[in-house]
Amino acid sequence: MARCSVRYSICPVLPEAHQYEVCLTVERPDPEGQCFDLPAWIPGSYMIREFARHIMSIRAEHKGQAVALHKLDKHTWQAAPVKGTLTLTYRVYAWDLSVRGAHLDQSHAFFNGSSVFLRVLGQDDEPCSVTIQLPQGADYRAWRVATTLPVQKVRSNGSGEYLAAHYLQLIDHPVEMGQFQWLEFEVCGVPHAIAVTGRVEFNAERLCADVQRICEAQIRLFEPNGEAPFSRYLFLLTVVGDGYGGLEHCDSTALICGRDDLPRHDEMVSTHGQPLREGYRTLLGLISHEYFHAWNVKRIRPLDLMQDDLSEENYTRLLWVFEGFTSYFDDLALVRTGLVTHDEYLTMLARTISGVWRGAGRHLQSVAESSFDAWIKYYRQDENAPNAIVSYYTKGSLIALAMDLMIRRKSLGEQGLEDVMRQLWQNFGQTGQGVTEDALLQILQDVHGDSMAEFVATCVNSCEDPPLAELLFNFGIEMSWRNSDRMPWLGCKLVADGAEVKIAQVMSGSPAERAGLSAGDMLVALDGLRVTANNQEKALMRLREGQLHQVHAFRRDELLCVDVVPDAPKAEQCVLSLRSPVDLPIRKLRQAWMGAH
Numbered sequence: 001m002a003r004c005s006v007r008y009s010i011c012p013v014l015p016e017a018h019q020y021e022v023c024l025t026v027e028r029p030d031p032e033g034q035c036f037d038l039p040a041w042i043p044g045s046y047m048i049r050e051f052a053r054h055i056m057s058i059r060a061e062h063k064g065q066a067v068a069l070h071k072l073d074k075h076t077w078q079a080a081p082v083k084g085t086l087t088l089t090y091r092v093y094a095w096d097l098s099v100r101g102a103h104l105d106q107s108h109a110f111f112n113g114s115s116v117f118l119r120v121l122g123q124d125d126e127p128c129s130v131t132i133q134l135p136q137g138a139d140y141r142a143w144r145v146a147t148t149l150p151v152q153k154v155r156s157n158g159s160g161e162y163l164a165a166h167y168l169q170l171i172d173h174p175v176e177m178g179q180f181q182w183l184e185f186e187v188c189g190v191p192h193a194i195a196v197t198g199r200v201e202f203n204a205e206r207l208c209a210d211v212q213r214i215c216e217a218q219i220r221l222f223e224p225n226g227e228a229p230f231s232r233y234l235f236l237l238t239v240v241g242d243g244y245g246g247l248e249h250c251d252s253t254a255l256i257c258g259r260d261d262l263p264r265h266d267e268m269v270s271t272h273g274q275p276l277r278e279g280y281r282t283l284l285g286l287i288s289h290e291y292f293h294a295w296n297v298k299r300i301r302p303l304d305l306m307q308d309d310l311s312e313e314n315y316t317r318l319l320w321v322f323e324g325f326t327s328y329f330d331d332l333a334l335v336r337t338g339l340v341t342h343d344e345y346l347t348m349l350a351r352t353i354s355g356v357w358r359g360a361g362r363h364l365q366s367v368a369e370s371s372f373d374a375w376i377k378y379y380r381q382d383e384n385a386p387n388a389i390v391s392y393y394t395k396g397s398l399i400a401l402a403m404d405l406m407i408r409r410k411s412l413g414e415q416g417l418e419d420v421m422r423q424l425w426q427n428f429g430q431t432g433q434g435v436t437e438d439a440l441l442q443i444l445q446d447v448h449g450d451s452m453a454e455f456v457a458t459c460v461n462s463c464e465d466p467p468l469a470e471l472l473f474n475f476g477i478e479m480s481w482r483n484s485d486r487m488p489w490l491g492c493k494l495v496a497d498g499a500e501v502k503i504a505q506v507m508s509g510s511p512a513e514r515a516g517l518s519a520g521d522m523l524v525a526l527d528g529l530r531v532t533a534n535n536q537e538k539a540l541m542r543l544r545e546g547q548l549h550q551v552h553a554f555r556r557d558e559l560l561c562v563d564v565v566p567d568a569p570k571a572e573q574c575v576l577s578l579r580s581p582v583d584l585p586i587r588k589l590r591q592a593w594m595g596a597h
């Protein structure tokens, strides 16, 4: 096979200084002066990150001679015109232990191509190759490479040459290097693997068994015959003391979890009736979420994001579908596969409902607006976020729940939102066409029988709450609200800051706001008695509804003294309970939705 005319080579040259060296060879550079750039954001994470800021040094060469490079803007370089092969060599600083960036030290290497591979402008549709090298030295002899990049010629440890059909494919396959634990299993005949990085001992057999069940359920949701859209799939899982995160790719996902989130050796392969530990359940939910994205957003894509311009923000009003629906189907897979019971699932749903209803921001911002403004709002939350924004993840998942229940009620359990997903997969995923809101409304109508335009207008494009209590009632589920601690309501969130107590958030319309307290204020005394991180709970128990209390707080270095009058306890905690017994038709509806167990 002929060599690609664009070739990358990457080596973790200085692990202890967190530096990769990348060499980029372009055989046919633009005769006017070849331009190169690095993405400003990574697909799946809607925030400008300006990865070019981590390039420490860069030089260009042609036939052994230095070629001048000019910086055109924050992430674009142009080389002086040359005839024939141009080579760029540059260093990238990698000290971001997240699923979105690049990281390197003596223990492992992880990178997304969007952090390390410069795009060759004008040649980004061409195939390219990348040679992945391991660090030099005896300490790194046991390292291996894990990635889903298509292999050209590699050694048994995975180092060597890989290929990509074009630039966007090149940066859609994150790479892990190190001494990871390697777990393998098959789902519907397709090889799956989990590369686990980090110091951790856990029950690998159980993890594989549970992940396998989830993957099979997701594959069959889209293709009942069990046909997966990829020929192999890889989970790159980094385990840290405490952490959480995931980023989806076409054939793989990068994940971060806490050490205690993995199943212990004494937690045997799951049998129905043993509740999952919360941390492990959260990890399985995350795995389920990112895997579902292999269809929903990676292959079924919003038309607005198909321009693939990574140099600036790309706007879509549909993240409530691509993140919200995914957030709905992630946990739904856990209950349908029997990994959690109906009761546990309802507790999880109730927690989501409580979280959404608690934020006054949902009255100001719709999930369509939240999607559009993800770049400056959802991804850049400050202390005012609960008052000003709504999450297209959590409210989006409740929109999905409402749609699912409406379809199920009307079709008497014969159809559900999964039929909408299947239609989206067939009409858009498999054809490569982009999804628009109109196209989605049409599919919803085809599956539901009636138009859902009114529901979308009020609950998606405007700020209404979906009518969940009424919908859940049809499935034999009562929705109620309670106050868990019966404490009078101040409407501020307090956090320990060392031995002191800081106000982290003040809710709109709350007694704390009326009193003039603000996020960032340090609470020092209540009714003349000192408040500390140790005694804050006791101190708050002295609050009485409707009574005037004196609060001392520091704002910066200035002492404030304000009067606050707490409101009645707020019933902010949603409770969902199964009505029992229920008639057979309701039980059937419920089982068609949550699974028959």
Ligand code: ZN
Binding pocket: 289, 293, 322, 323, 326
């Ligand atoms: Zn997601």
